Amino acid sequence: MPELIAPTVSLHSAFLECHEEWGPGLHEDGFGLRDGDDVRTPEGFAVWVGRRLRLDHPSSAPCPEEQHCTARWIVEDGRILGGIALRHRYDDDLGQIGYGIRPSARRRGLASWALAAMLGEARARDMERVLVPCLANNVASARTIERNGGILESIRHFEDFAVRRYWITLDW
Secondary structure (H helix, E strand, C coil), X not given: CCEXXXXXXXXXXXXXXXXXXXXXXXXXCCCCCCCCCCCCCHHHHHHHHHHHXXXXXXXXXXXXXXXXXXXXXXXXXXXEEEEEEEECCCCCCCCCEEXXXXXXXXXXXXXXXXXXXXXXXXXXCCCCEEEEEEECCCHHHHHHHHHCCCEEEEEEECCCCEEEEEEEECCC
């Protein structure tokens, strides 16, 4: 059975395997990779994971409050299958929840399961609704969001891509 866990340095090799499967770039939504993040070396990975963990705990985070988030990895049998993050503050560009499932683990319902779990976390934080975006051409992600109650607000068009913006109301 898969589980959602906080990022940990003990899964460095599993993370690298997942990252390699995705290929080059920063497109693994839910991991929060940024330009300049060194996840390949043990030292760089420890710094990156430490930053992710600190973002989880606002009282000890040395970063701006608007960056606080709850990050979780989707793990099964020691393999990282994907990641999901809930931003504690509203972000009009990134939305409040981002997730990604590695290609070999797709079509198993993992994204829907992880999104439902993260919606529970949002409820626990007394959020009334969350914005969940996905690329406009990602039909599987759009269905995942819709299955979890997402209502399409709009499609924003940019120079090279378009993004669907869904709101999910958190019923109490």
